[in-house]
Amino acid sequence: MSQTTKKALAQSLKNLMNSKSLSKITVNDIVKDCGVNRRTFYYHFQDIYALLEWIFRNEVTSVMAENKTYETWQQGFLMIFLYLEQNHKLVLNTYNSIGRDQLEIHLYSAVYKLVFDVVDEVAVEMKVSEKDKEFVVNFYKFALVGLLLEWIRTDMVEDPEKIIDNLNKVINGDIHRALLKCEVNQLRIT
Structure with missing residues (x-):
């Protein structure tokens, strides 16, 4: 109940x-x-902001479902865009209020989990330090949430699928390459 x-x-x-x-x-x-x-x-x-936090924590995380692998993470990221688009008024209302922090916190959290799972999967057979993996995760987290926030700031008019296509053109394979570079650096040090 x-x-x-x-x-x-x-x-x-x-x-x-x-x-x-x-x-x-x-x-x-x-x-x-x-x-x-x-x-x-x-x-x-406790208050309306706690309810708003609950909404974002539960709904944003659940929309990604199982799309948190190296092969499917773009689909998971697209699902975040589509959720935000379906909840257009809620998102813009939150973004333009003091509740904006709740929205940003949960976007950062959801995207962090998404990227962390991908980095963890890709690095499984690599010799990459936890510190380097964390750096890669945070880099992509900030870049991807930056895309989301800019899209929200500009009234969510651009087609999310077009954004994902453009994103794929720009960074396809880059997570793997970044981890390889970290691994090479790690091998040079040892």
Whole structure:
């Protein structure tokens, strides 16, 4: 029942954010839309920002599903774009409010997990230090989230599939090459 209630509260917040800015939405608005009382809201969430965090943590992570391998990571990244596009008003409303931090935190977290899994897979038979792998993961995390944030900032008008195609042209195979360079450096040192 708890997950059902959380999902219902999340849906109410998303519904309200289609017509109101986040700063104008109250807990009373959410519980009225959801048909529960304030106590129920506070049983599950500390405040509206905790609910917003729950939405992004659960939904952004789940949209990538199993697309976190070297062969499929672009599909996982595309799924993030498509989720953001499907939740256009929620995302823009959050981006243009003090809730922006919640959005960015969860984009960084989701993309980090995506890239980490890819780097871990590619480096499995390589002699690359954890520090070097972490650097590669963070480099791509910041680059990819930068693309997402710029796309959001420009009102999400560019086609996500075109962005992924362009991204693929620019960095196809680069994660592997970066790890190879790290491995070569590591071998020179030892």
